[in-house]
Amino acid sequence: MNIVVAMKQIPDLQQIRIRNRCPVLDDVPLTLGKIDKNALEAGLKIRENAGNKGRVIVVSAGNRDIEETVKEALAAGADEACIVVDEAASDLESSISAILLAAAIKRIGVADIILFGEGSGDNYSGQVGARVAEILDLPQVGYAGNVETTGRTARITRVLEDREEIVEVELPVVVCILADINEPRIPSVSQILKAGKKHKEIIEIDDLTMETSGRRIETISNLAPETARKREPVNTCGALCAVLEKEGFWAR
Amino acid sequence: MNFDFSKEEQLIQKAAKEFADKRIAPVAGNIHRTNAMPAEIVDGLADLGMFGIPFLEKYGGGEAGYLSYILALEQLSKASAGVGMIISVNAVGLAVINVFGTEEQKLAYLPQSIDGKKIMSFAFTEPGTGSDPKQLTTTVSRDKDGYLLNGTKRFISNAGYKGPMVVVAKESDTGKATAFVIDKFCDGYSLSAPWEKIGAHGGGLYDVYFKDVKIPAENLLGQNGGGLSALKIAMIYGKIGLTGLFLGQALAAFEEGLRYANEKMHRGESIGHKFEHIKISVADMAMKYDAAKWHAYHLGWAADNYKDPLQLAKEAALSKVFVAETAIDIARISMGIHGSYGLMEDYKISQIWGDAIIGPQVEGTAPLLKIMGAGIILNG
Amino acid sequence: MAGILIYSDQDPLSFELLTAARYIAENTGAAVKAVSINNHAQAEALAGRGAESYRIDGKEIILEDTAAVARALKGAVETLDTDVVLLSANRRGKELAGRLAQMLDAGCLSDVNALAVRSGRIECTRNALGGATVAVQTVTSKRKVIALSAKVFAAAPDGVGHISDLTLDVKGSGIKLMESRAKAEEAAHIETAAVLVVVGQGLENRKDLAIVKRIADSLKGEVACSKPVATDKKWLAEDRIIGLSGKICKPDLAILLGVSGQVQFMVGIRDAKTIVAINRDENACIMQNADYIMTADLQDVLPELSRALTGTVPS
Structure with missing residues (x-):
């Protein structure tokens, strides 16, 4: 069984600085999305439960740095990587990422379960998995809290706001994993050292013949929110009640 | 010059x-209060290969070099200096066996301590001497199949863990200082209660008593009379570990001070943004941390790339002094930023202060290390 | 502009989408069309709010099969000549958005928490960079899919619309529903509540939740929490989590009890009209981001506040 995990290269969100309300991304180290790491961990667990048969393959698309960034996933247990390198791509929008990832998945050939995080760590738009499913003409299940396989059937728990539903579907399938459903393993020192030696298939964007038909989203502004809260101290519960009354939230 | 780390170094x-954030930090307060290290922490470090970072892959090590070792020790020790102590002292024993051991000895002792399944100790210091081989009173006398060990060793880290211990003792017949490797908790091995020290809690420190401990002849490490050479190697690799450990204290103090400067409010504005003297303190911390950091990282690089061992010995000794003293400087400044709160046990800086203040006096006092370093500088 | 299509599996959200679509239509002159899938009651309710309401029925279009629902909507877009599709940004809606956008070769924005038409463009506001920034974006492709958060627009008022049937031949993608169950606790709808009383890690005793509930009830509000309270402590259900990976809420009033206010949390509450923060630590981030701040120990404040608001304290 081949388990494909799509992961996105993003800036380390903890290290983004805000200057004059604008995010400064220069020198911010690149990493892989946090929820993507949940997806990788889920992939590793699916394989373990399937008697450790099959391979876990990471796919990603990004600028040249992705060749290094993907080592983090290889260290965490993925067997190999297939990445699309687009030198111009620093900020790929969802529709284009989906096309590149789908191309990488086709290159792998057999993909039985294709895992995504429910959303990327930076943009959290949550579209790419669904878009890839459409391109590959596969069924999809989002917000998955659990994935089990028996033979060629996957049994997936989808967690909605107020319900959980269990669905079954024949492989192959695209599954988007819920954030925080597992604790991604910390790679050991020797796994980190071995990551660079694992197989990496690198696809140059120019070698792909598909159309990406340009951007579909324009960003008008992207600024840190201004906070203009009153910060009025309230010293007693009585005073707080008076405030709630004055603002019309409570009546005596 | 290239100051970039490799991806592997970054990932380590x-x-x-x-691991420090998720596993150590939540229990760090408890480690500090009880002066005990939870077994799960040691097991977790072992699973991640943190005990074997610089050692050869053929013995189970990561073979990732000493720069990676310092980078990891900095982060782990930032959460708990005791963790740094356990790893650093284990690595001292490993380094001595790695240098002086026969292949049989290496295969017998390195893998299990690289794995962190057995934790090593190094025993030289005694109640009467810190580093003078002539004043050793622990003795080995020839026995029919080997040696008999008797005496007391002082301030021995990791002595409460099962595993090998490298012991330097005086040969009763020749008067030479010689190194041996023994198994802790063998017949005749006993321990004091752990010392209650100011800092690095959880890194257990003991006195060790030997009463007619039998040492097989094949446990001789290096040559008869090679005890001083073993001590020199232990000094070099011990200083590398401690440089990482006290860099962790420098970082911890810096981060706590910076956080407090940003979060503590005075009439609606953070003290860091409001008061000039806090700004200056922030600059001082940053300046000093950077100086300490590059000292430490260069030492790691040098340990991976040295040609002249004396130059490495000098750099290890002086970097450890510099980083340890700087950690105290930063802790002091950070404590100043905290005002009265810095004196309270509730605030982490008070604990970091205890961890930092021990720096210049452990495993070779600052004056001793400076004199050693100066000797190498003056004599070339 | 061709028409605007709205769809949500949830009635209240579909009523809000109707208002949003009318707002866009006002500025662009587009026609608004609503679809309901295997849900005649919803189609009637939408018509009852003045919508041009279309019923799509199909055995294979089950909600659990996102691809099938997307296919149905694609059919509707083509048949009804609509370029803009508004969906709800609940989980079903977001899962659907990407699939439909790909089918329509459209750009897509999800979790949109403010929407304005300026110079003919639909400007959408959403969180970016993990909540560190707020981006204003617009879809430039001809067809557009937008998934709108709850409470961005009010529910459409009553009106007179009409219902038509839309016959489409839609195949499923092979998803079989085996089991569906409501989450153990009664489902909380914190994203639609006007008042939220939010518990953070600063609440030390689980039994104090009873007092928190009483306070929330006295203000006709819901109890919500920061992530660790639900995922680590498991004191409350996960559908009460506020934040980037929980729910994005815009209540009129949020009372934050022992919440420190990290960015991932603040993303979910920063659009509240009024924020009251009670925290023992005067230096907690949250104290910078609240309208009314009280530095106090929750163990003392909670009974006192309960007594002040309701006259009693639950035992």
Whole structure:
């Protein structure tokens, strides 16, 4: 069984600085999305439960740095990587990422379960998995809290706001994993050292013949929110009640 | 000059930081209060290969070099200096056996301590001497199949863990200082209660008593009379570990001070943004941390790339002094930023202060290390 | 502009989408069309709010099969000549958005928490960079899919619309529903509540939740929490989590009890009209981001506040 995990290269969100309300991304180290790491961990667990048969393959698309960034996933247990390198791509929008990832998945050939995080760590738009499913003409299940396989059937728990539903579907399938459903393993020192030696298939964007038909989203502004809260101290519960009354939230 | 880390170095640093944040930090307060290290922490470090970072892959090590070792120790020790102590002292024993051991000895002792399944100790210091081989009173006398060990060793880290111990003792017949490797908790091995020290809690420190401990002849490490050479190697690799450990204290103090400067409010504005003297303190901390950091990272690089061992010995000794003293400087400044709160046990800086203040006096006092370093500088 | 299509599996959200679509239509002159899938009651309710309401029925279009629902909507877009599709940004809606956008070769924005038409463009506001920034974006492709958060627009008022049937031949993608169950606790709808009383890690005793509930009830509000309270402590259900990976809420009033206010949390509450923060630590981030701040120990404040608001304290 081949388990494909799509992961996105993003800036380390903890290290983004805000200057004059604008995010400064220069020198911010690149990493892989946090929820993507949940997806990788889920992939590793699916394989373990399937008697450790099959391979876990990471796919990603990004600028040249992705060749290094993907080592983090290889260290965490993925067997190999297939990445699309687009030198111009620093900020790929969802529709284009989906096309590149789908191309990488086709290159792998057999993909039985294709895992995504429910959303990327930076943009959290949550579209790419669904878009890839459409391109590959596969069924999809989002917000998955659990994935089990028996033979060629996957049994997936989808967690909605107020319900959980269990669905079954024949492989192959695209599954988007819920954030925080597992604790991604910390790679050991020797796994980190071995990551660079694992197989990496690198696809140059120019070698792909598909159309990406340009951007579909324009960003008008992207600024840190201004906070203009009153910060009025309230010293007693009585005073707080008076405030709630004055603002019309409570009546005596 | 290239100051970039390789991806592997970055990932080792990140793995150490993640383990420190998720597993050590939540129990760090408890480690500090009880002066005991939870077994799960040691097991977790072992699973991640944190005990074997610089050692050869053929013995189970990561073979990732001493720069990676320092990067990891910095992050782990930032959360708990005791963790740094356990790893650093284990690595001292490993380094001595790695240098002086026969292949049989290496295969017998290195893998299990690289794995962190058995934790090593190094025993030289005694109640009467810190580093003078002539004043050793622990003796080995020839026995029919080997040696008999008798005496007391002082301030021995990791002595409460099962595993090998490298002991330097005086040969009763020749008067030479010689190194041996023994198994802790063998017949005749006993321990004091752990010392209650100011800092690095959880890194257990004991006195060790030997009463007619039998040492087989094949446990001789290096040559008869090679005890001083073993001590020199232990000094070099011990200083590398401690440089990483006290860099962790420098970082911890810096981060706590910076956080407090940003978060403590005075009439609606953070003290860091409001008061000039806090700004200056922030600059001082940053300046000093950077100086300490590059000292330490260069030492790691040098340990991976040295040609002249004396130059490495000098750099290890002086970097450890510089980083340890700087950690105290930063802790002092950070404590000043905290005002009265810095004196309270509730605030982490008070604990960091205790961890930092021990720096210049452990495993070779600052004056001793400076004199050693100066000797190498003056004599070339 | 061709028409605007709205769809949500949830009635209240579909009523809000109707208002949003009318707002866009006002500025662009587009026609608004609503679809309901295998749900005649919803189609009637939408018509009852003045919508041009279309019923799509199909055995294979089950909600659990996102691809099938997307296919149905694609059919509707083509048949009804609509370029803009508004969906709800609940989980079903977001899962659907990407699939439909790909089918329509459209750009897509999800979790949109403010929407304005300026110079003919639909400007959408959403969180970016993990909540560190707020981006204003617009879809430039001809067809557009937008998934709108709850409470961005009010529910459409009553009106007179009409219902038509839309016959489409839609195949499923092979998803079989085996089991569906409501989450153990009664489902909380914190994203639609006007008042939220939010518990953070600063609440030390689980039994104090009873007092928190009483306070929330006295203000006709819901109890919500920061992530660790639900995922680590498991004191409350996960559908009460506020934040980037929980729910994005815009209540009129949020009372934050022992919440430190990290960015991932603040993303979910920063659009509240009024924020009251009670925290023992005067230096907690949250104290910078609240309208009314009280530095106090929750163990003392909670009974006192309960007594002040309701006259009693639950035992």
